[in-house]
Amino acid sequence: xxxxxxxxxxxxxxxxxxxxxQRALDLDSAYPGAYLxxxxxxxxxxxxxxxxxxxxxGLQVEAAGERAVELWLLRAFGGIEPEKRDSVFDxxxxxxxxxxxxxxxxxxxxxxxxxxxxxxxxxxxAPGRSRPTRAWGHVDVALLHGxxxxxxxxxxxxxxxxxxxxxxxxxxxxxxxxxxxxxxSPEFQTEALRGLRLLDAxxxxxxxxxxxxxxDGTEAQRVFLEGQLGLRLGRVTTARSAITKLEQMQxxxxxxxxxxxxxxxxxxEILARGDDWRGAVEALRSIRPNYSYLYAMxxxxxxxASSRFLLARGxxxxxxxxxxxxxxxxxxxxxxxxxAYGAVAELGLGRVAERQGDRLRAARHYQRFVELWAEADPExxxxxxxxxxxLARLGREAP
Numbered sequence: 001x002x003x004x005x006x007x008x009x010x011x012x013x014x015x016x017x018x019x020x021x022q023r024a025l026d027l028d029s030a031y032p033g034a035y036l037x038x039x040x041x042x043x044x045x046x047x048x049x050x051x052x053x054x055x056x057x058g059l060q061v062e063a064a065g066e067r068a069v070e071l072w073l074l075r076a077f078g079g080i081e082p083e084k085r086d087s088v089f090d091x092x093x094x095x096x097x098x099x100x101x102x103x104x105x106x107x108x109x110x111x112x113x114x115x116x117x118x119x120x121x122x123x124x125x126a127p128g129r130s131r132p133t134r135a136w137g138h139v140d141v142a143l144l145h146g147x148x149x150x151x152x153x154x155x156x157x158x159x160x161x162x163x164x165x166x167x168x169x170x171x172x173x174x175x176x177x178x179x180x181x182x183x184x185s186p187e188f189q190t191e192a193l194r195g196l197r198l199l200d201a202x203x204x205x206x207x208x209x210x211x212x213x214x215x216d217g218t219e220a221q222r223v224f225l226e227g228q229l230g231l232r233l234g235r236v237t238t239a240r241s242a243i244t245k246l247e248q249m250q251x252x253x254x255x256x257x258x259x260x261x262x263x264x265x266x267x268x269e270i271l272a273r274g275d276d277w278r279g280a281v282e283a284l285r286s287i288r289p290n291y292s293y294l295y296a297m298x299x300x301x302x303x304x305a306s307s308r309f310l311l312a313r314g315x316x317x318x319x320x321x322x323x324x325x326x327x328x329x330x331x332x333x334x335x336x337x338x339x340a341y342g343a344v345a346e347l348g349l350g351r352v353a354e355r356q357g358d359r360l361r362a363a364r365h366y367q368r369f370v371e372l373w374a375e376a377d378p379e380x381x382x383x384x385x386x387x388x389x390x391l392a393r394l395g396r397e398a399p
Contacts, residue, residue, distance in 0.1 A: 004037050005293035008333035011285070011308060013326055014041050014110075032062040036071060040334055043078045044110040051078045066099045073103055077111045085116070093123055097133050100124050104140060105297065109338035114372065117339065118144050125160075135165035139172035140339060143300070146176040147340040149376025149383065151184055170195035171221070178228040180269075180306055181344050182380065186233060193229040196222055220249055221301050224262040228306070231269055239266050255291045258302070265307040272310050281314040297335050305337025312348055325352045343372040347387055354390060363394045 004017035018041055024034045035058030042050035055071045055078075062068050069091050076084045092100060100120055107117035118141055125137025138161035145154035154176050162169025170192070177184055177192035199222070223245050230238025246263035268283035284307050289296060296303035308327050315324030328348040331341040350365035366387040373384045 001033075001037070002293075004041070005297065005334070006289075008330035008335060009289050009293070009296055009303060009308075011311065011323070011327040011330050013329055014044050014333055017041055030061050032058055032067055035061065036067060036074075039071065039074045039078075040106065040110045043074055043106075044332065048079055051075070052080050055080065066095065069095070069099070070103060070106065073106060074111070077107060077113050077116050089119065092120065093126075097124060097129065101298065105334050105336065105338065108144065108342055109332055109334040112332060112342060114144050114148065114339075114343065131164040132168060135161040135163075135168040135172075138164070139168060139175075142172055142176055143336075143339040146179055146182065147343050149182070149373050149380035151176070151182060151188070151377050151380070155188065167199055170199050171225070174225040174229060175300055175340070178225060178232060178306065179340060180309055181383075189229050189232050193226060193233070196226055196229070220246060220251070220259040220262055221299075223249075224266065224301065227266045228269070231266070231273060236270060236273075239270055242266060255295065255302075257290060258295075261287050261289060261304065262301075265304060268307060268310060272314065277314045277317040281311060281318060281320075284308075284311040284314065300336045300340060303335045303337045305331060305335070305341050308337070309341055309344075312345075316348065316352060319355075321352050321356055325349060328352065343369065344383075346372065347383065350387065350390060354394070359394050363391060366390045366394070 003020050004014060007014060007016050017037060021034045021038050021041075024031055025038075028034075035054045039051055039054040039058060042048075042054055051074065055075045058071045059068055062071075069088070072084065072091075073088050075081045076088045092103065100123055104117050104120045104124075107113050107120060121137045121140035121144070123137070124140065125134045127134075129137070138157045142154040142157035142161065145151070145157065155173075158169055158173045158176065161172050173188075173192040174196050177189045223242050227239040227242025227246075230236070230242065243263045243266050246259045246266070249259035251258050251260075264283055264287050268280045268287075271277075271280035271283055287304055287307055289302070289304065291302070300306075308330055312324045312327035312331070315321070315327060328345040331345040332338050346365045346369040350362050350369060353359075353362035353365055369387045370384055370391070373380070373387075376384055
């Protein structure tokens with residue numbers, strides 16, 4: 001569990017978890033959790049034979065219940081039994097919020113099926129769920145849209161989220177407006193920043209807090225997002241002020257070091273903004289979350305997704321290509337950040353593979369990015385053009 005969940009947070013590939021889980025099965029061949037995690041790794045690696053084996057054996061050990069549904073989901077959407085996708089979704093609608101959240105991360109992360117992930121998020125936002133849960137479902141859809149360059153669609157979802165819970169809506173708007181690979185209008189970023197500040201004096205509803213990182217670190221997240229949005233608007237002093245505030249915070253024991261890690265993330269972003277990639281890499285690679293991986297699993301901020309994206313770019317700039325590829329792949333792992341960063345990581349992986357001379361792998365990543373960003377807003381089509389130009393250069397023209 002530690003290797004699987006913490007590895008990506010430290011920029012390490014999920015594949016490093018294979019041996020420990022296989023060792024766990026040597027000790028207890030009836031441990032269903034090992035089969036589930038091994039199946040997730042197999043899905044992430046595109047190893048259909050291993051995915052088939054681990055899900056089949058897992059279902060032999062645990063044939064009913066939520067874990068069995070998840071194993072069927074991995075089989076259906078991992079390409080083993082695609083004809084069962086509809087029946088799997090029929091089984092999802094009545095499940096508790098937490099399981100839908102887990103399945104959302106399976107689909108956006110190891111499986112990489114963003115359309116299916118959106119279907120799960122729509123179940124969270126459906127009538128019958130609590131207002132905070134419905135808000136969170138819309139935020140999840142907004143993250144998927146933002147991560148594929150569909151900012152206009154993302155903003156529509158964020159408005160719906162705010163109708164159900166203003167705090168969650170403001171949080172989601174700030175996260176999407178601060179995505180480092182987009183250049184949204186200053187109007188959207190200013191609006192998101194204003195939303196955070198208006199909530200500064202508003203008591204946080206317990207139900208809303210429960211939806212964001214298990215009740216902890218909400219003030220640190222707000223200050224961090226203010227700093228990020230300040231940077232996007234060219235206000236470096238706002239980011240520096242946020243760093244000072246974060247360094248002075250006293251975190252609860254459960255998340256000790258969280259505020260300081262966010263301050264370090266902003267430092268790295270400031271250095272990257274000044275093209276000091278060596279300094280940025282040193283700052284960002286020192287971020288090593290040591291709180292429970294559950295926080296990172298449920299929150300894009302606790303998982304330091306934006307920091308890892310910039311770290312991967314920094315490794316690229318410094319020609320540390322293997323390290324860059326590992327960090328890009330970590331953005332496609334079983335964490336909330338995959339919804340927003342999993343698709344754009346394909347472009348980075350394509351650039352890295354091309355520079356390494358692996359034309360086939362590079363073309364595969366570029367083509368995948370072109371497909372995922374095909375419906376991006378016009379102002380973000382430049383990134384799609386970059387990938388199409390690379391495909392033409394490699395002799396594999398995208399349609």
